Structure formats: C-alpha cells, structure tokens
Amino acid sequence: MASPDINLDEERELDREFPNRMDRRAFEASLPRAAYIDETFLDLERERLWWAEWIAVGREEQLATPGDFLSVDLAGERVIVVRTRAGGLSAHYDVCRHRGSRLTSADQRTGPASCDGTPDPSGTFKGVIRCPYHSWCYELDGAVRNAPYLGEADGFEPADFGLHPVALDTWGGWIFVNASPERVTAGHTLAEQLGDIPARIARYPLADLRTARRIVYEVRANWKVIVENYNECYHCAGVHPELCRIVPAFREKGGAYLDWDNGVPQAEGTFTFTLTGTTDRAPFPGLDGHEQTRHKGELVYPNLMISLSADHVAVFTLVPKAPDRTLIVVDWLFHPDEMAKPTFDPSDAVDFWDLVNRQDWTVCEGVQDGMTSRRFGFGWYAPMEDMSLDIRRYLAERLGDDAVRVDRRHPAGPADTSGADAAGDRA
Ligand code: FES
Ligand SMILES: [Fe+2]
Numbered sequence: 001m002a003s004p005d006i007n008l009d010e011e012r013e014l015d016r017e018f019p020n021r022m023d024r025r026a027f028e029a030s031l032p033r034a035a036y037i038d039e040t041f042l043d044l045e046r047e048r049l050w051w052a053e054w055i056a057v058g059r060e061e062q063l064a065t066p067g068d069f070l071s072v073d074l075a076g077e078r079v080i081v082v083r084t085r086a087g088g089l090s091a092h093y094d095v096c097r098h099r100g101s102r103l104t105s106a107d108q109r110t111g112p113a114s115c116d117g118t119p120d121p122s123g124t125f126k127g128v129i130r131c132p133y134h135s136w137c138y139e140l141d142g143a144v145r146n147a148p149y150l151g152e153a154d155g156f157e158p159a160d161f162g163l164h165p166v167a168l169d170t171w172g173g174w175i176f177v178n179a180s181p182e183r184v185t186a187g188h189t190l191a192e193q194l195g196d197i198p199a200r201i202a203r204y205p206l207a208d209l210r211t212a213r214r215i216v217y218e219v220r221a222n223w224k225v226i227v228e229n230y231n232e233c234y235h236c237a238g239v240h241p242e243l244c245r246i247v248p249a250f251r252e253k254g255g256a257y258l259d260w261d262n263g264v265p266q267a268e269g270t271f272t273f274t275l276t277g278t279t280d281r282a283p284f285p286g287l288d289g290h291e292q293t294r295h296k297g298e299l300v301y302p303n304l305m306i307s308l309s310a311d312h313v314a315v316f317t318l319v320p321k322a323p324d325r326t327l328i329v330v331d332w333l334f335h336p337d338e339m340a341k342p343t344f345d346p347s348d349a350v351d352f353w354d355l356v357n358r359q360d361w362t363v364c365e366g367v368q369d370g371m372t373s374r375r376f377g378f379g380w381y382a383p384m385e386d387m388s389l390d391i392r393r394y395l396a397e398r399l400g401d402d403a404v405r406v407d408r409r410h411p412a413g414p415a416d417t418s419g420a421d422a423a424g425d426r427a
Contacts, residue, residue, distance in 0.1 A: 027383070029406045030378050030379035030380060031224065031391070032407065033377055035224065036224060036323065036368065037368075039323055044403060045395075048398045049302055049395075049399070050077075050320070051075070051179040051180055052179075052183060053188075054167075054193045055074055055178070055302070056174050056300065056304035057074070057177055058081065058118065058120075058317075059173050060207075061173065061210055061211065062112070062118070063083040063089065063175075064083065066083050066140065067082070067140060068082065068111075068115075069123060069125055070118065071094050071108070071122070072120045072177070074177065077093065078095075078104075079094060079166050080092050082125065085140055085141075086141075089175060090165075091177045092165055093179075096133065096136060097136070097144065098134055098147070099134075103129055105121060108121035108122065108123050110123035111124050112124055117215075117216065118214070119216050135148050136148075138162070143158070144158045144163075145158075147161070167181040171191075171198060172198070172206030173333075174304065193301075197298050200261070201296060201306070203284075203287050203291060204287065205284055205285065205286060208335065208336065209333035209334060209335060211331045211333055212339055213332040213346050213350045214331050215350075215357075216328070216330075217327070217328045217330065217357065217361060218328075219326050219327075219361045220325055220368060221324065221325075221326060221365050222320075222323055222326065223302070223303070223320040225367050226318060226328065226364055227299065227301075227302070227391055229363065230297075230360075232384070233254070234385050235363060236251055237251035237255075242352070242355060245267065245277075246273070247264060247266050247267065248267055249264050249265060254384040255384060256384035260296065263290045263294025263295055264295045266293060271283075271292065271294075272309040272310055272311050272312070272349070273307070273312075274348040274351075275348070279311055279312075279348055281312070281335075283311055284335055291308075293310065295308065295309055301390075301391075301394055304317055304318075312333060312346070313332075314331075314349070314353050315331045315333060317331070328361075332346055332350050334346060377407060
C-alpha cells in the first residue's frame, strides 16, 4: 500500500466533508522528529503559540483575596497573575520597568494556602508590587505608583512605566492568559479559542467546583507527545487494564468509534473513574442522563485537558519546560457540597487517576526516548488514531505547513541515506 502524501489542504477538505473521518483506512505521517526534540522548534512554538494563544495557568479559587498572586511559567516567560483591589484579576510580565528585575523570586512560597502544591512562586502582595532592587512600586493592576527620588522634574512620567500587560480572561473557573494582548485587541478572544467546548459541557458546573487534590508530575516527554497520547485510545488495551475494566469501549477496535459527544459508556453498574467504577459522591447537579453515567473529555489546545466524570473532574495543565520535559499539574475538582461533608474523601478518584497517569507518563517517556534515535525520522498515525491528527493541523495553522512537513527522503531518520522513499520502506 502506498503511503499518502501529506496535503494539508486536502486534509482540511476531507475534514469538512467527513467530520469524524473514522472510516479512513490510510496511515498518516506524524510530525517530524524535530518537532519533538529540537530547541529551535520549541522556540518557534513559543513565538507562534505559547506567547500568542490563550494559555491555562490555574484556577480562580487560588487567588481569593486582593494581593494574592501566582508567578506562572509561560513556556519560559514569567507572568504575574494577581487579584486586584477591585476584586478582578490582572496579569503582567514579571519584569520591572526600571532595569528589568524580577518582581517575584523563583523560590517564593509565602501563600496563599490555595496556591500550595503549584509549581509556581506565589504569595500575597501587601498593597503594592514592590521591586526588590530599587523599590519601584506598582499598583496591583500594573500601574506604577512611585519610584524613589524620581518625579516630574526628572522626566519621570508614571504613565510610561506601567508593567507590561498580559491579557487575562476566565472560563469555567480557569484562568487563561495571553502574552500578546495586541492579538486579543485585534479580536483573538478566549471565547473564539474555546469554540464549541463550553457548549458541549455546559451542564457541568465547572466554575463552582473546587480543587481537593493537586499533584505535579514532571514527565520527560515533549508536551505534544502527552497531548497526542491523551487524544487516542489505541494504547488503552495494553497500557490501562484497570481503566479498560470500567470502560470496556476503550479496548474495543483500538479505541475507535468512541462517542465523546454523548459520553463514553462505562461497564454495567459503573459510572465514574475509580477502581470500582463507583463512589459515594452524588453526581453534579444539572447533568443529563448520559452524563450521570458516562465519561466525557475535552482538550483545550494547547495545554488544558479536562476529563469529566459525573462526580469529579480531573484536569491536566501542561507547562513545557524543555523539548523533552513537561510539567503536568493535575487537579481533582469536586462539588463544594460534597467537599463539605465530613465523610468526603477524594482518594478513590485520585488513586485511580494517579495509577492511569503513571501508566501514561511511562509510555510517553518511552516514545520521547525512542524518537531521539538516529533511525527515527517521523512516525505514523493509524486510522483509529484519527483524533491525534488534530495536533498536526493545529501546529500547521500556527507555525506554517513547512514546520510540520516530514522529510520523506529519510523516513527512517536523517542518517538513512539509502534514497528509498517512505512507501518503499514501509511496504
Ligand atoms: S530594577 Fe526594579 S526598581 Fe530597579
Ligand atoms: Fe492513556
């Protein structure tokens, strides 16, 4: 069988024609090796994606009172997210306008308690943001308040020295920031980026939910390996025996034909993601019949993965640290009414997900390591991995088609100089 050439226009056309495209029988080339292992590729992603798109950085509940802040890592840029005096949230580059000092320190962990367990510096500003170097002081909304011994006579115009702004918006209790506020002003809103996702899971009371547990995993894999793994269940039968016991559909036909729109049905008598598939917790109020017994999942590109059971939500927030290293902050969200019960214990959900997560991280790290081989040029998506193709198109639209094009003369890696084309090698 000849392997198909990659033609993104054709792919998009097929998408329009066959929205689910589950009946395709062709293999597709994955992203090229460089996309997973090169620092220069990550640099391109930083410019076109991590600093251009809306990125999830935490939950609103983490910053409850004025002055509470997180200093989050946005793929290498440090951004302060702070609760303002007026009760809103604002975000700024963590860079003093005087000589560029950081305004927070990397090892700062001075509160609030709701930020415990995050990988980010956090604390509470006492009224102003004071630079530790020469004590320039900024309001919580980023405006400069005063600079010692400087005034109008020195040519100091406060309006010229506010902190560099970062756009901020919220949805479902999540805080999103965009490091290119000029793009937002030009119309790239969070609502546009979220698309149909809020409507698809509108009955889940996401904004009301609270975090009962947080675990930060450090995974030695590119962030896209983790997203691709989240997007397919071809691996589930072999990697997740416990998960497939409660959701047998995950191991059937390589995880194809899963009904994510109506929810993936669970095994008879089970309705949630725990080892037994059951729990004492009540389902969220307002769910429909399907949602009370089925599992849903959404991926807000590029870095927020939301797994929804009837009684809890497991949330994965990705923070790329290097081409081969990603932090994954996993929050377990529950309804406050359940959390208020003296018998509340989230460990059935946490332990189950922790088991499944570690199984996933192990295979992701195996992929990352294998891709460094001189014999790896690019991989293949099988038909039932259809959803994984999204990331190739997602990247092509932002980084350009050239960035995702594979070198078909060297399907087995740059060291393969035999001249055989991909079809010949694979047949
Ligand atoms: S660098 Fe911040 S006040 Fe000088
Ligand atoms: Fe998995």
